[in-house]
Amino acid sequence: MHDFKYKNNELYCENVKVSTIARQVGTPCYIYSHNTLVDHFTKLQKAFAEIDPLICFAMKANDNMAVLKTLANHGAGFDIVSVGELRKVKKIKADTRKVVFASVGKTEEEIVEAIKAKILFFNVESEPELVEINRIAGKMKVKAPVALRINPDVKAATHAKITTGTLKNKFGIDLATAHAIMKNTKKYPHIKFNGIHCHIGSQIITKDPFVKALERVLEFLDDVKADGIKLEYLDIGGGLGIIYKDEKPQTADKFAKAVLPYLKKTGLRIVMEPGRFIAGNAGIFVTEALYLKDNGVKKFLIVDGGMNDLARPSLYDAYHEIVPLKKKAGKKIKMDVVGPICESGDVFAKDRALPVFKKGDLLAIMSAGAYGYVMASNYNVRGRGPEVMVKGNKFEICKKRETFNDLIRGESVPNFI
Numbered sequence: 001m002h003d004f005k006y007k008n009n010e011l012y013c014e015n016v017k018v019s020t021i022a023r024q025v026g027t028p029c030y031i032y033s034h035n036t037l038v039d040h041f042t043k044l045q046k047a048f049a050e051i052d053p054l055i056c057f058a059m060k061a062n063d064n065m066a067v068l069k070t071l072a073n074h075g076a077g078f079d080i081v082s083v084g085e086l087r088k089v090k091k092i093k094a095d096t097r098k099v100v101f102a103s104v105g106k107t108e109e110e111i112v113e114a115i116k117a118k119i120l121f122f123n124v125e126s127e128p129e130l131v132e133i134n135r136i137a138g139k140m141k142v143k144a145p146v147a148l149r150i151n152p153d154v155k156a157a158t159h160a161k162i163t164t165g166t167l168k169n170k171f172g173i174d175l176a177t178a179h180a181i182m183k184n185t186k187k188y189p190h191i192k193f194n195g196i197h198c199h200i201g202s203q204i205i206t207k208d209p210f211v212k213a214l215e216r217v218l219e220f221l222d223d224v225k226a227d228g229i230k231l232e233y234l235d236i237g238g239g240l241g242i243i244y245k246d247e248k249p250q251t252a253d254k255f256a257k258a259v260l261p262y263l264k265k266t267g268l269r270i271v272m273e274p275g276r277f278i279a280g281n282a283g284i285f286v287t288e289a290l291y292l293k294d295n296g297v298k299k300f301l302i303v304d305g306g307m308n309d310l311a312r313p314s315l316y317d318a319y320h321e322i323v324p325l326k327k328k329a330g331k332k333i334k335m336d337v338v339g340p341i342c343e344s345g346d347v348f349a350k351d352r353a354l355p356v357f358k359k360g361d362l363l364a365i366m367s368a369g370a371y372g373y374v375m376a377s378n379y380n381v382r383g384r385g386p387e388v389m390v391k392g393n394k395f396e397i398c399k400k401r402e403t404f405n406d407l408i409r410g411e412s413v414p415n416f417i
């Protein structure tokens with residue numbers, strides 16, 4: 001499943017002792033397993049081998065270039081949401097023709113650069129956006145490839161902040177509008193309508209929401225066919241759930257078994273956009289115990305990493321397993337694990353039974369490879385810690401710790417003050 005395991009009571013990432021890395025690069029830090037990234041990607045690839053889909057890693061989950069290059073080397077394309085992400089794809093010399101571009105707010109600069117990069121298609125999220133892409137493509141004298149992102153109005157049974165496929169969310173185009181667009185494609189002479197896209201949310205652990213969404217998509221595709229429009233691609237989005245605690249998410253194989261019959265029926269080339277499934281359990285966040293505080297009512301373990309480094313617990317009430325880098329004998333006690341940030345929401349775990357830590361002990365916060373570092377901020381003027389890639393018995397920093405000078409770059413006090 002993943003390559004973070006204990007050997008002789010010490011946590012290892014592949015063949016490297018995690019504490020060796022942490023002592024060398026300092027804490028807090030993120031550590032990624034190359035082998036785990038490849039394993040998760042390959043699992044999906046194999047499960048869907050008979051239709052040979054294009055797997056576009058949703059790089060908003062983890063955009064470190066070492067992670068991207070690892071996946072590109074295995075044939076991954078990328079699902080991007082900004083021109084910055086596109087530039088990272090170019091920077092690692094990955095194939096921009098395997099890029100799909102979602103986002104409800106694409107700017108002209110982004111659209112122009114993506115057209116020039118010859119991306120596979122734009123996932124278009126509204127009619128006004130379609131009008132804008134048509135205008136820009138006309139100016140550039142090209143046809144821009146587009147997949148309409150339809151909103152199937154399906155509940156994904158996940159956290160409200162990561163559901164996207166209902167009409168209460170800002171994403172995608174409702175079916176009626178999408179029908180109207182497809183009936184009137186002549187209105188958009190500079191658009192090549194070549195696909196349909198659908199992404200209903202994240203951390204979805206059962207097949208049912210996917211199947212329900214696909215049923216609606218198939219109905220939609222039938223209507224489109226009846227209108228005489230030939231499409232090439234169906235992009236089924238991402239959203240596959242992973243294990244954070246005791247979830248029993250579908251495996252790649254089970255997911256494939258549930259959706260393959262629908263996908264094959266379309267006759268279209270399939271694109272998928274997994275993020276969390278590939279990166280989530282391929283990374284950990286390592287932090288050091290600073291203080292154990294007992295106020296008579298509660299015990300708090302204060303660590304040197306905070307919500308600015310790993311936002312998921314404070315943002316989504318997300319559960320992350322917390323383990324010591326060196327296994328400890330003895331009884332566990334209940335405590336809150338908190339960071340140093342001046343916010344009561346800066347909590348990694350509440351009333352968690354953990355071994356008794358002392359100052360200087362190292363802890364790993366697990367499943368931090370997706371939506372971890374990418375959401376980190378400099379709140380409280382804290383430089384973000386390094387990211388480290390491990391492969392076999394090798395490891396290397398793939399993003400340096402931010403220095404104070406990094407934090408104040410571009411900042412100045414006006415003369416009039």
Ligand SMILES: *Cc1c(COP(=O)(O)O)cnc(C)c1O
Nearest residue numbers: 058199202238239273274275276
């Ligand atoms: C976030 C997102 C994904 C990836 O979601 P995961 O849950 O990480 O797989 C894929 N496609 C789109 C359009 C997204 O917004």
